[in-house]
Amino acid sequence: MTDRPGTFDGVHRRNLSKLLGLVHLEGPMSRARLTAATGLNRSTVASLAAELADLGLVEERAPDPTNRVGRPSPVIAAHPGVLAIAVNPEVDAVTIAAVGLDGTIAVRERVETDEVVSPEQTAALVREVVERWRGAGDAGLGDARLVAVGLAVPGLVRASDGLVRLAPHLEWADAPLRALVEEATGLPAAVGNDASLGAIAEHLFGAGRGVDDLVYLNGGASGIGGGLIVHGRPVGGVGGYAGEFGQNRPGIDAPGDRRAPGGVLEDEVSRRRLLDVVGLRLADEPTLAAAIVATGSPAVADELARQRRILGTALANAVNVLNPSVVILGGFLATIAEQDPDALRDAVAAQAMPAAVEELDLRVAALGEDRLLIGAAEAAFADLLADPIGDGPVA
């Protein structure tokens, strides 16, 4: 009496999905709140929740002691034993984590690599780490249920089949990453561009919570990537390559601001140039930000202002075209923004349509390092969330 869709399209499935999505996004909720949030009937919610519990996707816990009149309502929470494996291969290390459906990171491991890893090595590494975790019962993955693997790759990823078209820093080209990982682990895999997944994470859990139209721009060591959320859904484009703001030709009003003739946005607005001007070779983001604050050098201020101007123009262009309610800046772009938020906003306001700027909120990313892992896990969970029983017990 659980699965069979019965009716054609699956109202039932959609309702299950809605419920699971709610507890996934909003955290544990009482059944009463779920009833209000979904607009469904009490009895329906009860039956749906029971079904999700049967599927092992949620837990029904004792009611929270809320000081209110009336019979307490049991709390529905995402089952902590439902996990996705999130993977982020980078130049110097591969980070692997197990992320719960409840949004918590159960385990995380950063595997440093001497040389740049290949796609095959990455797949093997994931397999190895996951098997080790599974073996170590006390680590908490003993009886866990692994749903899928999500990979955040710094490069161009074709969403449809998980082919990494080009990841310059990893020196990957046309790597069938999804297939490799699926074969190695036996789990379904999803591959996405790191910045796009970061955008999803910020949208769902970070600075963009509850916002349906946003632009996310992340400044990393290797350049500027981004992601869009439109109508509450991530924008991939046909190939899934959308969001490559870093490759845009920047509009530069003051000719003196140009540093890289014929260059793209990430040649002009660049972490490297900031590091150079403060005199650092390598630094993490807080160090860079601290160094910028510490120095009183006018050269630093000038470079900061120059990059801010160009960034402002790029943001203004995006705002004109997309009219988002929020623009989120991450990485060193957040550092630039935080040095003088008003100046950046003024720069955007001066060049974008006033009407679009009125409703615009310029924010700094709220999630830290975990962003990519959470985004990757989200990609891994996507199928399950969209259809909780879909490919489950297919006899």
Add this chain to the structure above:
Amino acid sequence: MTDRPGTFDGVHRRNLSKLLGLVHLEGPMSRARLTAATGLNRSTVASLAAELADLGLVEERAPDPTNRVGRPSPVIAAHPGVLAIAVNPEVDAVTIAAVGLDGTIAVRERVETDEVVSPEQTAALVREVVERWRGAGDAGLGDARLVAVGLAVPGLVRASDGLVRLAPHLEWADAPLRALVEEATGLPAAVGNDASLGAIAEHLFGAGRGVDDLVYLNGGASGIGGGLIVHGRPVGGVGGYAGEFGQNRPGIDAPGDRRAPGGVLEDEVSRRRLLDVVGLRLADEPTLAAAIVATGSPAVADELARQRRILGTALANAVNVLNPSVVILGGFLATIAEQDPDALRDAVAAQAMPAAVEELDLRVAALGEDRLLIGAAEAAFADLLADPIGDGPVA
């Protein structure tokens, strides 16, 4: 046994909407084809079609004589008597049309104006014309059913309440156009930016049919406007101001290409500059195109090439960010494209990500002058299409 939703969310409504949308977009279809297209059961389609016919939204016609075996299937077509009023106020005239749910334009009238019309005058004019049409029974509007009014305005429009924030050429500012028109006509009204509505029209009936991710750019006398379709849905942004490509700061690689320091895209890529270089004061699009072809002047070729370079960069930027499957150019941008399509494509390819360009199709708008009217009608029909019984016979 027809209306009552019964169940909560309205599968029924969605199915009705799906059916109506199909015959609206694809034209008359046999019931058998509808069955295949929707995936619903024969009996269900029959019942839904009968319900739509009862609502007066579709007609069930005699089967088409198709030379195939089997019992012929009746043809379902959008009812020709269901009309939307489409309005396009411009500087020198207001165009008003009655557009059928079947996509045909039943009547059209262009009212030339001596001076620029005000929003109030526009509303009054619409009322007057509609009443006249209604009176003239033989003109075909005798027993027609007017669903709503859609207005395509050359300016910034706040979609939520139909407020025209700014329409520089009409000299409108903060005009509550939707309210004015609704009061004057007694019909629900929808207001949209002309380019955005053009994008919708091209998406549904023109060069973008069946394409779910596209960018549309239109070059008019007053500048460059555009619209986006993402995930098959028009992108409005929070305020509905999205698509203002013309206000972007262009990326210009060759310093000599700049004509308007500090200017925006539509200052550099401009119809006026083309007219000037071929030596025309006023001309419609075919005349301009002919004049460009006729002249052998290198100055014309140079200007064309310059605008093409800058346009190419702008398109490349859009392609990088949105990775659309199609970019559609209308107005004088189409003229620029058609003079040398390969050159434009090369310009885009040189500056956009190769992967995104691979799947990119650069097209010229397919719909003519009717584009705005069709788009406006579409906006007017939107509610009806989304929910065919929704606000209909509310007792």
Add this chain to the structure above:
DNA sequence: CGAATTTGTTGCGCTTGACGGCAAATCGCC
């Protein structure tokens, strides 16, 4: 003119969610 094919038509059954009455659990007040 009959076989084959396709599709409309009709009646039935199933799934699923809504609804309403009743019981349970908590709070507040006396």
Add this chain to the structure above:
DNA sequence: GGCGATTTGCCGTCAAGCGCAACAAATTCG
């Protein structure tokens, strides 16, 4: 500490809507 108020869970019933299958109708082909 008991009682009313309130909220919510639980269960049985009901209805809406779609799928399904059998039959009938309309057309083509041989």
